[in-house]
Amino acid sequence: MRAKFVLGEVGTGLRRNLTMTIAVIITVAVSLGLFGGGLLVRAQVDQMKDYWYDKVEVSIFLCGKVSEAQSCTAGAITKAQKAQIKEDLESLKPVVEQVYFESQAEAYERFQQQFKGSPLAENATVDQMPESFRVKLSDPTKYAVVASAFQGRPGVEDVRDQRQALDRLFKALGGLQAMALAIAIAMLIVTMLLIANTMRVAAFSRRRETSIMRLVGASNLYIQLPFLLEAATAAAIGAAFAVLSLVAVKKFLIDGVLAETFKFTSFVGWDTVWTIAPIVFLTGIVMASVAAFLTLRKYLRV
């Protein structure tokens, strides 16, 4: 293989179709940027899920003097019932990872903290607070196991899963992320079509050379390689821009703005960016090569 010859052809080709080359670079950069952005959002959502699901618990609220639920008609929970619940929870290991009992006093404290300064906090009394078991699950999706065991049992006012509230949030985020990926995929398809068309034009503008190459017995590889490398080079430049924009998003948007503003949650780290970058880069090159290869197969036949 004569590298000099092939590289010379690639350079000539890129310059000859300069406007097309620029168009390819820009669409590759935009579509891969969107694609990388979608992956970044997904990583962020996954990370938030890990972070938050790790903190969520299932709460088993127990009947107090003032409870109105049906299972509480017998009045406040008895000592025996409480002990039974505790024992049953222990027996649910390993689904149940940890059990923590929250007394009325602790509940009051938490309530005061949560609603500090509001009239709600001022009017509340310790007695009004429900006692509860706080249950941490080894797998937060196994909520049903706990619910079916305790919901409606005499002495239990309610079983509540914090996860359900989070799920709604994550569903909304998931929708956004699906939309971003859909747009990215549409853009990737547009990019492939553009590359296919560019290759068609390139093959046409060099039909004289390629027909002579065929005639003198140049192999398909030799005939197609300059075109393939041309597409791959343009794609690589576009992909480099896409990676740069990902880095910029991480540095200026995530670290510079979001992390400063929303301190309650954690954001994706550089390791995530460095995982996504090669995926984005390779996607660009593979996509361009496949589009180019399929087009060339049609237009540069032996």
Added chain:
Amino acid sequence: MIRFEHVTKVYRDQSRPALDDASVDIDKGEFVFLVGASGSGKSTFLRLVLKEESPTSGRVWVAGKNLGQLSNWKVPTLRRQIGTVFQDFRLLPNKTVHGNVAFALEVIGKPDAFIRKVVPEVLDLVGLDGKEERYPDQLSGGEQQRVAIARAFVNRPMILIADEPTGNLDPETSVGIMKLLDRINRTGTTVVMATHDVAIVDQMRKRVIELEQGLVVRDQSRGVYGYAR
């Protein structure tokens, strides 16, 4: 060297065959004229030898190989053994004489040193020494055809195919080209030349295969153009 066994070629969407049950045997080192009116199937015959087209029925053998059984990736190897020259020269206008000939070797991966050695040799052979750095548009038609012949011959093919190589040239220049083809033939290269240039065929007294509407109507050694009629 080239053998057609009952070869019929019908192009897609055409009812009349371009080549009709043609059987021809061309030996190594022969010089053969393929004559006939325009549309009689001469170019089709040559394209079948190059495997640019495949026969509808029958078999084509070139250099001992049945082209029907030659897989696509081996076609380049076949074409390296066949030099081809056309009426319209098909030179690259942005390359010099030297560049055009070297191109044929570059694209089949020959090393630089080899190219530097053989290109001047072949340019010398076709009588173009001193014009290596000219561009095609700075050459006469005859000189351009010599470049094309140099390009076809530089890799020393076993077969040289020429499709009306003198079609665009005046008679005097044509004689020069014919002398050159004859010289190449004398090196042992089989030459097959399609033409309807009566004067040239009559003068050369080589084997003549005549086609008429795709049929081989005459195959005569040391023939002339219009003998049969």
